[in-house]
Amino acid sequence: MSSGAPESGAGRVIAGRYLLLNRLGTGGMGHVWLAHDQRLDCEVALKEIVFRDPGEAARDRSARIARARTEARHAAWLRHHQNVVTVHDVLEHEGLPWIVMEYVPGAIDLRALVARRGPLPPAECARVGLAVLDALTAGHERGIMHRDVKPANILLAPDRTGSPYARVLLTDYGISVQPGGDEPRYTGEHVLVGTSGYLAPERAQGGPPTAAADLFSLGCTLYYGAEGHGPFERDTDLAALTAVVLEEPAPPLRAGALEPLLAAMLTKDPGRRITAAETEAALSAILMPRSRPRTQPDPGSEPPWAIGATETASPGQAAPLPLPPVAPVAPVAPVDESPFPRSTGRHGRKRPRVLLGLLAGVLGAVLAVGGAWYALANLPPVGGGKPYGSAVGLDGPLEDGDCVDAVWPSTPFTGTPGLQRVRCLGNDTDGQVMALFEAGSAQDAAANGHSGCEERTKEIRGRLADVRAYAVLPTEDGFETAGRKVACLVLGASRPVYGPLGEYREMGMRFHTTANMQKQDCLKRISDENARLVACEGPHDQRVLGFARLDPEMTYDRAQAEATGVCRESVKPIDYGYDPSVYESDSWISENDWNTSTHFAVCTVRTQNGGTMEADAV
Missing domain, CATH: 1.10.510.10 (Transferase(Phosphotransferase) domain 1)
Known part of the structure; x- marks a missing residue:
């Protein structure tokens, strides 16, 4: 070829061993291919170094080959590190360097x-x-x-x-x-x-x-x-x-x-x-995040990026109970450790200590009784105050698994939503409480609530399409009523998710929409429009692999017609270990979701002959 490089393409065998399947990507130095190692019968990634003009090839060929060897050597030194792509080998084929690397499915x-x-x-x-x-x-x-x-x-x-x-x-x-x-x-x-x-x-x-x-x-x-x-x-x-x-x-x-x-x-x-x-x-x-200690260190002793950072209570650490207000009591006289004589008054006259002790005891008892009465009479009512403020509007704390309807003041996820508990699977179920965690104070909740909820809902959000986390923060006045806890919601980003989600779902649950279909769900098809959630340990018709975004300008009918093809290209069953000679792609789209600006297809795998899949399908 005029470029000075051998012709590249799927079907070529490199070094008599690696069969090129398809190109995964292209970078500044060349191409990365998915290849089949015919000797070990496994998939690998091959990085091909490409020279784009004859002059470059003649001038820099030896340097580029040496650089490829260096890359392979450096990466190989780190091959056992869990966060580095493993390099297996570096080789030359038809005068060009190739690097054999770990293939990372779904990356x-x-x-x-x-x-x-x-x-x-x-x-x-x-x-x-x-x-x-x-x-x-x-x-x-x-x-x-x-x-x-x-x-x-x-x-x-x-x-x-x-x-x-x-x-x-x-x-x-x-x-x-x-x-x-x-x-x-x-x-x-x-x-x-x-x-x-x-x-x-x-x-x-x-x-x-x-x-x-x-x-x-x-x-x-x-x-x-x-x-x-x-x-x-x-x-x-x-x-x-x-x-x-x-x-x-x-x-x-x-x-x-x-x-x-x-x-x-x-x-x-x-x-x-x-x-x-x-x-x-x-x-x-x-x-x-960890809970903020009651006694703060001197900010001047902390690095500049730590000033204003907060800490949270250690797991399992009990929060101190609030103390009721009590009437003031007479202070206990400090022990006199001064080396100088203490003045006894203007005239230096001392009072009998027994009498003083008696009077102090009586006065202390009266004050203690009065203080207790005052405290009991002025205790705030149990559950008084809205835990999350008047804008949220709930009278009691949210609990794990509560489904909610969220009404935003204007744009979703801007400002504070009004929340109402609703029945899961209802038409107005915008999301569900998927985690609760304790905070040391209302200030801690405000500082750490959002990042804490992002972390605690990460797994469930990764299994759903088009959802976001939202932290419901207790107010200063409602902190105790809220149980000293932040409630972590998972809400549909652009439409309700209907719930229940995650561990709150039950086998046999019928999907009325694709909004709460999750990755790795196993499905029993009821009709073209409906499916049930079934256990993956038993027979099932399909399994959810992922999601594919579709062109929002499509009509629903066109999206439904093209969804499986898009899934076939972007969420490939072979990448999840399914034999392409036995299994094929399929998809689900909800008309209601599509019409509410959720332009995703749920990508699934099924058998080509329409039979059921078993637990050991992969």
Whole structure:
């Protein structure tokens, strides 16, 4: 070919062993393929290094091959790390380098995920950040700097239970380097290596790669995850590099608890930038907040990103009971430890101690009785006050599993909704309480409630399409009435989810809509419009694998006709271990959901012959 590279395409066999199945993606250095290892009978990913013009091939071939070997070697050193894509081998085929890597079914990179679903909640960004930081730290301990940390190089994939995005993997060590190592460098000393907008300012000015520079890039990546755009995104690469060096990022609008940490990670001076250990502690605090101690430390003794941070009660720690008001009692005289003689009055006359003791005892008894009477007479009524304030309107605390109707003042998820308990599976069921957790005070609840609910509802939200978490926070006056707890709702983002959800569902439940169908649900088809939830341990007709977003401009009839084809391409049964010669894709769409702006198809797998599936189908 005129490009200087052999022709690529599905069906080719690389190195007499790897059968190319289909292309997974394309990057700056080449293509990534899904391939079948014919020797071990398993799926792998192959990274193909491509030269796009003959001049480049002749000039840089040896350097590119050596760089591929370096990438493979660096990643292989970290192959046992749970947050690094495993590299199995590096080989040459027809004069070009190929890297054999772990194939991660169902993976999506962070850039694509945010583009598809919008910015991530702060707690989810913190979870991703901790995983990537752990991978980077493992590399740094071996002297390996990644040098290209960015959203496109972070993969999120299902774990063995099918929970989406549970695995977080750092990939593409293609430009990583060991400063001071014995390996040759394959880029010029004054050539910028990395991605504009994610480079640390010292790297943009020609400084050496360091762990602090990788940390800056991670800060840019987390900013992107929380805000939906990078902190230094500009129209051109040059403008982005200039912004990295000279400009401060715009204050984030969605980052919440992440905001002070992002500022610390994006500090221009690497000497003043937050360290990896401090970043780990800050991310952990966001992910699993602790209760604020009664006695606060001096803010001046804390790092700048920790000022204003809150802590929560240790699990199982009992909260102190409120004390009723009591009448004042006579103070106990302090023990006199002064070395100087104490004055006994203007004339120095002493009163008999026995008489004074008697009078003090009588007075103390009278005051104690009066104080108790006063306290009992003035106790607030039990359950008095609305636990979440007048805007929410509930008279009593929410309990686990309560289904609610939510009425927002204007735009959904803006402001405080009015809530009403309703019957699950009713037409007005907007969501359900999926978690409760104790807070140390109303202030703690306000500070940590939203991130706490994001974390505690993460699993169930990952199994549903088009839902969001919402924290119902107790007010100062209603804190005790609310049981000192924050209630975590899972609500439909654009329509009711009807409930019940998760563990509150019962086998045999009939789905009136696809809104509460969850990943890994096993279904018994009743008709083209209805299905029941059945146990996966027994025979079932279909199993839910995931969701696919459809064109909102489609009519419902067209969406119904095209949904299975979209699922076949985006949620492939083979990626979940189903034999393509036996199983095929299917889909469900609810007309009511579609007409209320929920443009998802529920993607399922079924047998090609229409027979039932068994527990050991995979």
